[in-house]
Amino acid sequence: xxxxxxxxxxxxxxxxxxxxxxxxxxxxxxxxxxxxxxxxxxxxxxxxxxxxxxxxxxxxxxxxxxxxxxxxxxxxxxxxxxxxxxxxxxxxxxxxxxxxxxxxxxxxxxxxxxxxxxxxxxxxxxxxxxxxxxxxxxxxxxxxxxxxxxxxxxxxxxxxxxxxxxxxxxxxxxxxxxxxxxxxxxxxxxxxxxxxxxxxxxxxxxxxxxxxxxxxxxxxxxxxxxxxxxxxxxxxxxxxxxxxxxxxxxxxxxxxxxxxxxxxxxxxxxxxxxxxxxxxxxxxxxxxxxxxxxxxxxxxxxxxxxxxxxxxxxxxxxxxxxxxxxxxxxxxxxxxxxxxxxxxxxxxxxxxxxxxxxxxxxxxxxxxxxxxxxxxxxxxxxxxxxxxxxxxxxxxxxxxxxxxxxxxxxxxxxxxxxxxxxxxxxxxxxxxxxxxxxxxxxxxxxxxxxxxxxxxxxxxxxxxxxxxxxxxxxxxxxxxxxxxxxxxxxxxxxxxxxxxxxxxxxxxxxxxxxxxxxxxxxxxxxxxxxxxxxxxxxxxxxxxxxxxxxxxxxxxxxxxxxxxxxxxxxxxxxxxxxxxxxxxxxxxxxxxxxxxxxxxxxxxxxxxxxxxxxxxxxxxxxxxxxxxxxxxxxxxxxxxxxxxxxxxxxxxxxxxxxxxxxxxxxxxxxxxxxxxxxxxxxxxxxxxxxxxxxxxxxxxxxxxxxxxxxxxxxxxxxxxxxxxxxxxxxxxxxxxxxxxxxxxxxxxxxxxxxxxxxxxxxxxxxxxxxxxxxxxxxxxxxxxxxxxxxxxxxxxxxxxxxxxxxxxxxxxxxxxxxxxxxxxxxxxxxxxxxxxxxxxxxxxxxxxxxxxxxxxxxxxxxxxxxxxxxxxxxxxxxxxxxxxxxxxxxxxxxxxxxxxxxxxxxxxxxxxxxxxxxxxxxxxx
Ligand SMILES: [Zn+2]
Numbered sequence: 001x002x003x004x005x006x007x008x009x010x011x012x013x014x015x016x017x018x019x020x021x022x023x024x025x026x027x028x029x030x031x032x033x034x035x036x037x038x039x040x041x042x043x044x045x046x047x048x049x050x051x052x053x054x055x056x057x058x059x060x061x062x063x064x065x066x067x068x069x070x071x072x073x074x075x076x077x078x079x080x081x082x083x084x085x086x087x088x089x090x091x092x093x094x095x096x097x098x099x100x101x102x103x104x105x106x107x108x109x110x111x112x113x114x115x116x117x118x119x120x121x122x123x124x125x126x127x128x129x130x131x132x133x134x135x136x137x138x139x140x141x142x143x144x145x146x147x148x149x150x151x152x153x154x155x156x157x158x159x160x161x162x163x164x165x166x167x168x169x170x171x172x173x174x175x176x177x178x179x180x181x182x183x184x185x186x187x188x189x190x191x192x193x194x195x196x197x198x199x200x201x202x203x204x205x206x207x208x209x210x211x212x213x214x215x216x217x218x219x220x221x222x223x224x225x226x227x228x229x230x231x232x233x234x235x236x237x238x239x240x241x242x243x244x245x246x247x248x249x250x251x252x253x254x255x256x257x258x259x260x261x262x263x264x265x266x267x268x269x270x271x272x273x274x275x276x277x278x279x280x281x282x283x284x285x286x287x288x289x290x291x292x293x294x295x296x297x298x299x300x301x302x303x304x305x306x307x308x309x310x311x312x313x314x315x316x317x318x319x320x321x322x323x324x325x326x327x328x329x330x331x332x333x334x335x336x337x338x339x340x341x342x343x344x345x346x347x348x349x350x351x352x353x354x355x356x357x358x359x360x361x362x363x364x365x366x367x368x369x370x371x372x373x374x375x376x377x378x379x380x381x382x383x384x385x386x387x388x389x390x391x392x393x394x395x396x397x398x399x400x401x402x403x404x405x406x407x408x409x410x411x412x413x414x415x416x417x418x419x420x421x422x423x424x425x426x427x428x429x430x431x432x433x434x435x436x437x438x439x440x441x442x443x444x445x446x447x448x449x450x451x452x453x454x455x456x457x458x459x460x461x462x463x464x465x466x467x468x469x470x471x472x473x474x475x476x477x478x479x480x481x482x483x484x485x486x487x488x489x490x491x492x493x494x495x496x497x498x499x500x501x502x503x504x505x506x507x508x509x510x511x512x513x514x515x516x517x518x519x520x521x522x523x524x525x526x527x528x529x530x531x532x533x534x535x536x537x538x539x540x541x542x543x544x545x546x547x548x549x550x551x552x553x554x555x556x557x558x559x560x561x562x563x564x565x566x567x568x569x570x571x572x573x574x575x576x577x578x579x580x581x582x583x584x585x586x587x588x589x590x591x592x593x594x595x596x597x598x599x600x601x602x603x604x605x606x607x608x609x610x611x612x613x614x615x616x617x618x619x620x621x622x623x624x625x626x627x628x629x630x631x632x633x634x635x636x637x638x639x640x641x642x643x644x645x646x647x648x649x650x651x652x653x654x655x656x657x658x659x660x661x662x663x664x665x666x667x668x669x670x671x672x673x674x675x676x677x678x679x680x681x682x683x684x685x686x687x688x689x690x691x692x693x694x695x696x697x698x699x700x701x702x703x704x705x706x707x708x709x710x711x712x713x714x715x716x717x718x719x720x721x722x723x724x725x726x727x728x729x730x731x732x733x734x735x736x737x738x739x740x741x742x743x744x745x746x747x748x749x750x751x752x753x754x755x756x757x758x759x760x761x762x763x764x765x766x767x768x769x770x771x772x773x774x775x776x777x778x779x780x781x782x783x784x785x786x787x788x789x790x791x792x793x794x795x796x797x798x799x800x801x802x803x804x805x806x807x808x809x810x811x812x813x814x815x816x817x818x819x820x821x822x823x824x825x826x827x828x829x830x831x832x833x834x835x836x837x838x839x840x841x842x843x844x845x846x847x848x849x850x851x852x853x854x855x856x857x858x859x860x861x862x863x864x865x866x867x868x869x870x871x872x873x874x875x876x877x878x879x880x881x882x883x884x885x886x887x888x889x890x891x892x893x894x895x896x897x898x899x900x901x902x903x904x905x906x907x908x909x910x911x912x913x914x915x916x917x918x919x920x921x922x923x924x925x
Contacts, residue, residue: 022180025051031065035393037353041274043310043401049171050178055088056081057178058170066171067393070216071351072163072208073170075104075201081170082109082197090114091177091188098252101233104201106252108153108260111176112192116149123149123192127261130422131337132492133429141422150417151192151262152410154403155253158240158329160203160231162270163211164347164395169195169268172400176407183408190411194262199329200239200249202722203231209720211350214712219354226705227349229649229714230726234660236653238877240267243327243519244458246660246878251461254332258463263421265333265340266406268399270347272373273358273384274314275398277303278342280323283511287499288334289424293323295339299406304381306405312398314384319377320344324506325515326499335496336463337424339417341406345399346384351392358386425492432489432538439537440501441530442522444469444483447567447805450621451525451881453548454570456485458521459500460547464493467542476534486542501529506844509783516786518843519879523788523810526568526882550621557610559626563593564617566601568803570665570881571620573888575603576638577666578616582609584638586802586892588899591633596625601802601889604635638892641687641753643669646677649714649732650705651694654758654873658692659726661875661884667891673727674704677740683750688894690887693758693814693873698766698775704735745769749863753894755887758814758873761858765819770860770867772825775817778850784813787843791856791872795830797900799893800857800868803885808834810841811856812880814873819855831856833871857886859897866897 028049036042049057049065059065061081062073073081086092086109095108110120126148129136136144154172156165173195176184187193198204210228218225232239235247245251257265280296300317307315321342326335334340348354358374374386410417432438442452456466466487473480487497504518522529555562566572576584585604590597604627605613617624645662647655655671662669670676670686682689695701705712711731716724736743741763748754748769756764764770778784791811793801821828833839835852845851858869868890874883890897 023051024048025057028057028059028065032067032393035067035069035391036397037389037391037394040311040313041394042397043307043312045183045404046397046400049175050180053178055174055178056084057174066167067391067396069351069353069392072211073167074208075198075204078166078170078197078204079105079107082107082173085109085173085177089177091117092173093117093120095256097256098248100202100248102202104205106201106249107197108256109173109195109197110192111173111195112149113188116189116192120192124260127151127263130418131261131425133422133426145415145418145422148418149190149192150264150410150414150421151194151260152407153194153196153262153265153333155196155199155265155267155330157198157204158200158267159237159269160200160207161227161349162347163207163350164270164345164392164399165268166198166204167392168396168399169197171396172403183404187404187407187411190414191407193407194260196253199253200232202233206230206722206725209722213720213723215350216352219352221348221354221356223708224349225709226650226712229652229732233726234656236656238653238657240328241515241877242329244878245461250329253329254461257332257336262333263338263417264410265330265338267328267330267342269342269344270395271344272320273346273356273388274312275307275346275402276320276344277315277317277402278321279317281318282322283507283513284323285326285499286507287495288323289337289427289495291420291424291427292334292339295420296323296341299341299409302409303402303405307398307402308382310401312401313382315382315402316377316380318379321514322511324513324517325519326496327515327519335499336493337428338421343399343402345395346390347395348390348392353389353391356388356390358384358388428492428495429490432491432494436533436535437498437502437531438489438535439532439540440487440489440497441477441480441532441537442485443480443528443530444485445481446528448569449550450569450571452485452527453550453621454881455521455525455527455529456548459487459497460545462493462496464497465491465544467540467544468548469540469542471541473540475532475536475540477530477532485548486537486540488538488540490538502531503842509844509846512783513785513844516843518786518788518812520788520842523842524812524879524882526809552618552621552623554614554618554624555626558607559628560607561627561630562605562607562610562613562624563587563598563627564603564605564613565623565625566599566603566803567805568882568885569622570884570888571622572603572803573667573885574665575617575620575622576640576892577668579605579609579612580640582612585635586638586799587631587633587635588799589633589797591631593625593627593629593631598625598631599803599805601799603638604631636893636896639687639894641891641894642685643667643891644672644676644682644686644689645669646672646689646691647727648694648701648704648735649673649727649729650700652726654694655692657877658690658757658875660878671727673729674734674736674740675729677736677743680743680746682743682747683752686747686752688753688755688891689744689747690755691757691760691763692875693760695759697759698763701760701763702735702737702741702767705733707733741767741769745862748865748867751864753865753890753897754867755870755890756867757870757875757887759816761815761819761869761871762817764860764867764869770858770862770869772821772828772860773858773869774820776820777816778818779847782847782850784845785843787813787845788841789813789845789848789851790834790839790841791831792834793831795900798830798859799896799899800830800886800889802889802893809882811872811883812876813845814876815871817871818850819858819869819871821855821858828859828861829855829857830859861898868897
């Protein structure tokens with residue numbers, strides 16, 4: 001009763017802005033009421049929908065109203081709806097932005113008044129001008145703001161298991177196009193809304209299949225049926241951590257964003273009850289504009305106040321996610337002087353109504369407040385219920401009501417939104433002009449410029465201006481050769497460049513952060529990047545470049561052999577696979593040939609393969625020198641081992657990053673799962689098995705999806721065409737089990753190389769497969785959310801370090817475990833963490849003394865083979881470009897991993913009969 005009264009009052013309060021003489025769709029109203037589980041879970045903004053007319057409602061096209069129980073729409077149907085809407089209304093325009101990995105089109109659906117849509121391109125040009133105040137006087141800006149509409153972008157379905165937003169957005173679109181209430185009319189007149197219907201379209205279809213096959217009847221929230229093993233092709237939930245834009249969907253969005261320059265980008269997620277609006281809590285990135293941190297609570301507080309006034313319980317906006325990492329997709333907005341926003345709305349992982357238990361949740365970023373989200377707090381004045389019957393329609397109502405409230409605020413302050421946007425861009429120019437650093441310089445003539453190019457091209461993708469010097473440049477900070485890259489910070493995205501390139505000084509070790517504490521690009525890529533304090537850098541002659549393609553070089557033909565110099569380029573890996581039919585030998589030590597230094601790890605190719613070598617190596621930016629005499633040091637054949645990558649079914653994400661990198665660099669591999677491993681006889685099939693970091697711990701890695709409930713098939717059928725990609729299983733439950741573990745041990749015994757990455761390295765230690773190694777949790781004070789730390793090579797002659805010119809370098813901290821080996825076996829440690837405060841190069845590690853002299857890479861011989869255990873994660877999120885080569889080195893030199901240690905282990909007979917080990921100097925090349 002109380003709820004009813006509250007709702008009635010709220011409806012009365014909201015009515016003036018919503019009143020309409022329009023005919024309403026009574027069937028919709030009946031559905032909305034029936035599918036909403038409690039009256040207070042609806043609002044006067046969403047309990048009705050205009051009827052009929054020429055513009056099709058979602059039900060007209062899809063056959064159901066939004067929020068229908070047990071119904072999810074496939075992406076093609078979602079697009080079909082928006083295309084029908086656009087065909088029927090001049091208030092809608094669809095912009096094609098590209099394709100996904102699996103070929104689905106990505107689009108933006110733009111909605112506004114007819115007049116605004118007619119003026120869309122002029123408006124876009126105005127926004128672009130406001131976004132670059134260098135060619136704009138304050139008076140011009142003022143005049144421009146007066147005739148320009150702000151643009152508000154909505155993203156739904158980035159996370160495919162969060163199924164509500166793509167449904168809700170269709171109804172919101174219809175409402176925005178058709179409703180003639182003062183509220184909606186004002187939004188149409190004053191705001192241009194752009195909807196990204198499903199930000200991971202491939203994942204939408206895969207999850208929808210999975211839902212219908214396995215989850216539609218599941219109502220047990222305490223022991224739910226697991227979600228789909230894959231969403232999109234590679235990276236699952238990390239599509240919201242894709243800081244370098246590896247995914248097509250993110251890249252398409254970024255390119256569109258930079259062309260259109262919207263002011264607000266709002267990403268719709270699902271998790272906590274009932275609706276959380278991001279307000280940018282600490283730690284905050286201090287290099288983003290202070291205005292941003294005022295705008296965030298401005299919106300979030302308005303939403304909380306409005307929905308609370310309407311009687312909707314459980315709306316809150318603090319105590320969950322902070323504003324430190326710039327790597328979330330919608331952060332592209334604040335990174336470019338716009339406004340990032342997001343909601344978490346309560347969701348059931350599908351459209352099935354469930355009794356939900358709102359229990360305290362563990363998670364990052366949540367230390368400061370009890371994690372009981374049903375508890376009243378200053379930021380949660382009307383908390384969610386402890387148990388609740390929750391439906392898809394409840395989810396739609398909350399999200400849509402809040403969305404309309406956010407659009408209402410935007411429509412009431414369009415000029416302020418645009419002023420803020422203009423001012424933030426102006427502030428960025430000013431920051432770069434007035435305080436150091438004034439620029440970042442990536443010096444030319446670094447030994448490997450291909451990784452510099454990776455970095456430069458990511459900056460360019462983000463719209464950051466990069467120049468290149470054509471003559472030597474002398475500054476107080478140093479002398480830089482021609483060909484150096486200069487990123488001047490007096491540009492609209494100068495602050496973004498600073499955020500990405502500088503060291504991260506975490507502001508307070510008592511604070512937690514939701515994701516990584518560090519991402520410094522130069523450290524991640526092992527590229528020298530200097531912050532420049534000399535303001536003269538701003539005047540440096542450095543013509544802007546579109547993108548960088550480093551020049552490779554090769555000596556003239558006719559020499560007996562050629563050396564591809566190795567200074568750590570990942571392109572050497574690509575070259576290895578492109579020259580798969582060419583004999584390549586690897587030099588084991590640095591030597592001098594014709595006055596040129598040829599580093600250990602360099603590839604030696606016979607002169608007879610000159611044309612092929614030239615064709616492949618030069619475009620990759622590699623340097624190839626002629627050798628007139630045989631190397632004076634030992635060489636061995638660069639192997640192309642039969643590689644398997646092991647994947648669990650319950651945690652495919654980090655495996656996905658390895659798959660992404662391997663596909664990117666043309667690396668052949670077999671993706672294997674529990675059944676392949678349990679079958680045994682692995683040595684006959686593979687030379688190297690890589691177990692990427694995955695699962696919560698060793699036990700989860702071995703036992704994976706629990707054997708509860710019914711079998712869970714991941715197979716393609718006529719009905720479920722999106723399943724069975726990137727692996728197939730009649731039942732994904734059960735894990736490799738002890739049988740699989742024994743098969744892996746056997747594989748090593750028989751001469752295989754098992755490589756474990758990051759947290760997976762605890763598995764051989766915990767289960768005794770690596771008898772010399774212990775893995776233990778750190779102390780409870782230890783907190784290290786992905787800082788960049790110093791690593792020191794302890795076995796410099798080991799092939800794992802070919803191409804690494806320095807004995808110490810930065811790596812990303814990657815495990816929850818601390819490893820140790822007894823002194824007796826210390827020679828198995830190839831790399832260690834020096835630890836201590838000085839060893840933390842960027843980001844946060846609270847008690848760095850705990851990692852002092854801890855192994856970072858361990859080479860554990862076992863039987864005829866070995867286990868190479870990385871406590872680091874050499875392939876992490878398309879980001880640790882400086883570490884990739886350690887993994888590739890382990891592949892190309894898998895038979896020589898004992899080199900450069902105290903004892904040289906004899907390697908076993910190779911299954912393929914290629915028993916090539918290293919040869920002494922004067923090899924038969
Ligand atoms: Zn999410």
